Amino acid sequence: MLTQPQQDLPPGQQLVAAGKWPIIGEREPASINPQWALKISGRVEQPITFSLEQLQALPQKRQIIDIHCVTRWSKLGVEFEGVPVADLLDIVRTGSDAKFVSFISHSARKHSTSLPLDDVVRHQTLIALKADGQPISLDHGGPIRNIVPGKYFYKSVKWLNEMELLEQDRLGYWEAESGYHNGADPWREQRYIASSIDRREAAKLIESRNFSDQDLLSIAANNRDLRGLDARRAKLRNADFSRADLREANFSNANLSNANLQCADVRGANFSGADLEGANFSGADLRGANLLGTSLIGGTFFDPALGVQGEAQWDAQTRISQTEISVLFPLQLDFVMKQGKKHGLF
Ligand SMILES: Nc1nc2c(c(=O)[nH]1)N[C@H]1C(S)=C(S)[C@@H](COP(=O)(O)O)O[C@H]1N2
Numbered sequence: 187m188l189t190q191p192q193q194d195l196p197p198g199q200q201l202v203a204a205g206k207w208p209i210i211g212e213r214e215p216a217s218i219n220p221q222w223a224l225k226i227s228g229r230v231e232q233p234i235t236f237s238l239e240q241l242q243a244l245p246q247k248r249q250i251i252d253i254h255c256v257t258r259w260s261k262l263g264v265e266f267e268g269v270p271v272a273d274l275l276d277i278v279r280t281g282s283d284a285k286f287v288s289f290i291s292h293s294a295r296k297h298s299t300s301l302p303l304d305d306v307v308r309h310q311t312l313i314a315l316k317a318d319g320q321p322i323s324l325d326h327g328g329p330i331r332n333i334v335p336g337k338y339f340y341k342s343v344k345w346l347n348e349m350e351l352l353e354q355d356r357l358g359y360w361e362a363e364s365g366y367h368n369g370a371d372p373w374r375e376q377r378y379i380a381s382s383i384d385r386r387e388a389a390k391l392i393e394s395r396n397f398s399d400q401d402l403l404s405i406a407a408n409n410r411d412l413r414g415l416d417a418r419r420a421k422l423r424n425a426d427f428s429r430a431d432l433r434e435a436n437f438s439n440a441n442l443s444n445a446n447l448q449c450a451d452v453r454g455a456n457f458s459g460a461d462l463e464g465a466n467f468s469g470a471d472l473r474g475a476n477l478l479g480t481s482l483i484g485g486t487f488f489d490p491a492l493g494v495q496g497e498a499q500w501d502a503q504t505r506i507s508q509t510e511i512s513v514l515f516p517l518q519l520d521f522v523m524k525q526g527k528k529h530g531l532f
Pocket residue numbers: 207208209210211212255256291293297325326327339340341342343344345360
């Protein structure tokens with residue numbers, strides 16, 4: 187596990203640099219200038235649509251909230267301001283059969299997420315209109331987004347335009363499509379659900395060394411001999427490749443977000459274009475590996491708790507540029523910059 191000096195960071199999280207706030211997931215709403223509004227529908231006595239102006243006219247509440255993204259970055263103490271969801275629910279009066287809330291976005295894919303109604307209220311969910319005193323910017327989901335304290339940030343929808351009260355749960359986009367855990371409790375590390383394939387299937391695939399184009403969420407391949415693995419475009423979120431032999435493996439355009447590659451041998455492996463958000467390469471052997479065009483937000487190359495053992499190894503043939511590493515967090519950035527200079531990588 188990563189150690190951090192801060193006491194109030196959930197396990198496996200790292201702080202972003204002061205003043206930084208990464209943009210994750212969708213970057214824009216379906217249209218730029220709709221009549222911004224929030225509709226409350228489903229199991230309510232009185233469905234209501236609040237315009238942005240009406241929301242602004244309601245009593246506003248300020249809340250200091252810590253952001254924890256599932257891709258392992260945290261940003262503490264953001265001051266959000268807006269209308270508590272509980273206040274809106276008092277106005278519409280939820281039906282006795284309302285058990286869940288689906289938060290639906292005004293985005294191209296109608297992005298959504300859901301929570302039990304009890305959680306929504308208990309966690310003091312806010313319909314946020316401002317962050318740190320300013321209207322929330324469009325790329326961060328303004329002018330209207332929900333913010334759920336104490337849950338991974340994927341429970342906080344950008345460009346919120348509907349809250350539908352449901353009798354039964356309806357999984358959201360990341361939860362249904364990408365195996366994100368529906369509980370989303372950062373203190374219990376509820377990041378992903380378990381593997382989508384059983385052990386026998388996994389063993390067969392590992393034997394064949396061909397993962398290309400497959401969806402293998404949370405696959406356990408730790409300590410395996412996977413030399414020369416073909417994993418092009420494979421979906422390998424949360425995969426465990428710790429201490430695996432991955433020499434010359436091809437992960438180009440694969441999704442390895444939150445994958446564990448601790449102490450893996452990835453000499454000569456190709457990661458070009460791969461999604462490596464939140465991936466852990468501490469202690470891995472990266473000599474001759476290609477990391478060009480990868481997405482590295484939340485990536486780890488050095489675990490201070492393990493000392494020298496926790497440092498990834500590099501050489502002059504490792505391929506990475508300043509573009510990829512610019513998104514790393516301070517401690518990791520320092521380490522990779524040092525290695526880069528030492529081996530003349532950029
Ligand atoms: N509409 C919409 N909302 C979304 C997402 C998305 O892709 N689309 N991604 C979620 C995830 S995983 C995170 S971490 C946060 C990111 O918000 P930010 O870009 O403001 O940091 O938004 C959440 N809400």
